[in-house]
Amino acid sequence: MAQYRTQVRIIADVLSTARDQNTEGTGVGITTLLRKGNMSYGRLTKLLSELVGSGLLVELDGEKISKYVISQKGIQFLTAYYAFEDFAQSFGLRL
């Protein structure tokens, strides 16, 4: 059954995709983020600019398309997110 995702969950999904799919170290393209993030193009681009603005993602200017890399701040956010998700789940709740 499809489940409603909270905003913080969506951010965590995008950041974890940027972290896990960046195997070559050249960043992750918007197509990969779209496929893994499961959201519309318009919503994703808006979210990406917010995440870049807040320093959680770093935008790499490529020849044709922009690619994204998770920042140190983003990694810290993800670590904290998983810790608090675990805490909330213990009480039967979701973040």
Next chain:
Amino acid sequence: MGLIQNLLQFIGVFVSFSIAYVAYRGVRQTESSSLLRLATAFVFLGFGFLVEGMVGLPKIFPFQPIATTAVVVGGLLLETTGYFFLAFSHVIDVLISKRLGVALLVFPVITLTSTQLADILSILSFYFVLYGVVETVYSYARTRKPDTLLIALGLSLIGVGTFFQWLSLLYQYVGVLSLLQIILQEMGLLMLFTPVLSFAAGGVKANGTV
């Protein structure tokens, strides 16, 4: 025996405020509304236990009898509000996840014969805790996380304790019920402390995997 009961309440104060603190840190870092409700619930519970614990220390807080009754009811009110927020967190979680949830429409098998406020508050607490238990067990069925099962068990003990609390209000000469209630409640609260210990122990790896 009364002094032991009141001192035991302070374990509840410590556990409640610890959970509230971790939840509040979560609110600050993730802006999660679930954690905000959890923090609110345990702040109320902590203050509730604090007030109830202080009542039994007459040498330190020499209340007048009428003030003592008011403080006891005030403590129970805070405690019930805490349990309400705990149940409310689950209600919101059910609504957000768009699932039907476990509709617990069975009211306690107790009839409201007394109009005493303390009685009503105890029954309400029992109902809220019961709802929390059902939803936590449901969540365990989904996540299979051992900590969640432990929390469900802890809430069950608190629920049974709340039931005994109601019984002790009904039968005022049964002092053993009060002691049993506080022991069950503290055992339950100590179980709720497990996630705080896990959090403090840093059970999350650096790469973010649990």
